[in-house]
Amino acid sequence: MTTTGRPANHRAIFWISVLALFTAAVANAIRNGASEAMKLELFDATHAAQSGELIATALGNAFLGFAISLLVISPLLDKIGAKRIVLFAAACFVAGPALILFAPSAGGFDAVNTALNAGMILTGFGWGATEGSINAITTTMYSEDKTGKLNVLHAWWPAGMIVGGLLCVVLFGAGLGWRALIALIMVPGVILALWTMRHDFPQTESTTSGISFGEMMVEPFKHLGFWIFPAIMFLTASTELAPGAWVQVALTETVGMQGVLLNVYVAAIMFAMRHFAGPLEHKFSDMGLLWMSTVPAALGLYLLSTANSPFTGLLAATLWAFGVCFMWPTMLAAIARRYPRSGSWGIGIVNFSGALAIYLVLPEIGKIYDNAKIAKAGGQAAFESIAAGSPQMHEVLVAAAETSFQTIAIIPVVLFVIFGLVWFFERGKNTK
Numbered sequence: 001m002t003t004t005g006r007p008a009n010h011r012a013i014f015w016i017s018v019l020a021l022f023t024a025a026v027a028n029a030i031r032n033g034a035s036e037a038m039k040l041e042l043f044d045a046t047h048a049a050q051s052g053e054l055i056a057t058a059l060g061n062a063f064l065g066f067a068i069s070l071l072v073i074s075p076l077l078d079k080i081g082a083k084r085i086v087l088f089a090a091a092c093f094v095a096g097p098a099l100i101l102f103a104p105s106a107g108g109f110d111a112v113n114t115a116l117n118a119g120m121i122l123t124g125f126g127w128g129a130t131e132g133s134i135n136a137i138t139t140t141m142y143s144e145d146k147t148g149k150l151n152v153l154h155a156w157w158p159a160g161m162i163v164g165g166l167l168c169v170v171l172f173g174a175g176l177g178w179r180a181l182i183a184l185i186m187v188p189g190v191i192l193a194l195w196t197m198r199h200d201f202p203q204t205e206s207t208t209s210g211i212s213f214g215e216m217m218v219e220p221f222k223h224l225g226f227w228i229f230p231a232i233m234f235l236t237a238s239t240e241l242a243p244g245a246w247v248q249v250a251l252t253e254t255v256g257m258q259g260v261l262l263n264v265y266v267a268a269i270m271f272a273m274r275h276f277a278g279p280l281e282h283k284f285s286d287m288g289l290l291w292m293s294t295v296p297a298a299l300g301l302y303l304l305s306t307a308n309s310p311f312t313g314l315l316a317a318t319l320w321a322f323g324v325c326f327m328w329p330t331m332l333a334a335i336a337r338r339y340p341r342s343g344s345w346g347i348g349i350v351n352f353s354g355a356l357a358i359y360l361v362l363p364e365i366g367k368i369y370d371n372a373k374i375a376k377a378g379g380q381a382a383f384e385s386i387a388a389g390s391p392q393m394h395e396v397l398v399a400a401a402e403t404s405f406q407t408i409a410i411i412p413v414v415l416f417v418i419f420g421l422v423w424f425f426e427r428g429k430n431t432k
Contacts, residue, residue, distance in 0.1 A: 019192050019195065024126065024160065026184075027062075027097070029163070029167075032059070052366045056363050057117070061120040062127070066358075071348065074345050075213070082202075082204075085129050089129035090193035092122055096119050097119065098186070100120065139336045145278060150329040151330065154329035161263055162264050206341060216341065216346075219345070226335070231353070232422075235411050236328065237358055238408070240328060262317045265314060265321070266320060277330060287419055287422050290327060294412040294419060297319075297322075302405070331354075372402075377392075377396050
């Protein structure tokens with residue numbers, strides 16, 4: 001151990017954590033960027049009217065895997081060992097994409113759909129195992145700067161989104177299909193496994209403080225205020241990740257550029273801004289920082305619904321990026337600071353709520369999108385009679401994108417009130 005109480009290999013452990021999160025982000029960006037091509041090949045030919053819901057459900061199932069693995073792994077982190085969990089994540093980043101690649105050859109529609117969704121869930125397991133381990137380990141190694149260090153760690157989420165998004169643009173531009181993209185997810189997964197094998201991982205803060213497994217498990221149930229944070233995280237995740245997963249499908253048609261490029265642009269802003277979270281949090285408090293973030297998030301989402309050119313799309317995306325850049329890691333730091341005795345279990349509950357939100361919200365966005373396009377066309381029969389790529393189809397899809405994003409824009413307005421109330425009632429308390 002070092003004189004600071006951190007393990008001697010803490011820098012290596014931190015960068016392994018970065019690679020794990022980076023891999024999860026690359027996988028997420030590629031899933032999102034390839035979603036339109038997968039929808040076209042796997043669903044549009046046979047289930048065009050429901051294709052939006054079908055691909056949204058598949059994308060959402062990655063979050064189901066995320067949520068399930070978080071719920072199981074978070075309380076058992078020290079019992080299983082962080083090293084084993086990160087190795088499990090690496091295995092999922094290889095096996096999940098392999099199953100997605102198998103899906104088109106699985107047989108009939110039901111078999112194809114089942115294999116695709118199973119691959120998404122398995123890839124989500126890797127993401128959940130990552131989040132279920134690296135956040136608690138980071139807050140343990142850097143207990144004096146939890147918000148700052150978690151935001152630096154999570155800056156590598158948008159970095160992975162940038163790399164994954166650009167890979168989508170380059171490979172599609174080179175004439176390669178979505179299969180090549182999905183296969184690339186396996187590469188950092190293999191590197192993660194090999195690097196992790198070389199290092200030992202520390203136990204978490206709660207365990208090193210002498211808190212037993214039973215005490216950690218009951219800690220969240222001792223505090224009514226704890227349960228405010230999973231509820232907030234449900235809405236926070238719906239503001240950040242649900243729109244990000246839907247951009248390629250909904251906005252490619254409306255802004256005159258690939259939606260994945262908007263995600264890359266947003267990710268670049270988030271990567272830069274998250275390095276400033278520590279000083280901003282010390283100035284305004286975590287709840288103050290989150291409260292201020294809701295205004296550009298709401299404006300950005302609303303403007304995304306009306307964007308009709310690359311310029312207006314980028315303008316709206318800028319506001320949205322500034323709004324959501326601090327939300328996820330700052331929420332995790334907030335729970336770790338207020339309820340340190342809940343350990344990895346407390347962080348896992350909040351993470352689980354965020355993952356569950358996307359799993360539940362994303363298919364609903366798909367349904368809203370499908371219902372709006374059918375309504376705009378004048379009914380399902382009328383929609384099915386419209387030629388793909390025609391001006392009339394463009395008009396229908398623009399209306400559907402507008403409706404779906406305007407619906408999501410309501411969520412940060414609700415968060416504006418909630419964060420404001422929490423900040424008001426906590427003022428003067430030692431929660432900074």
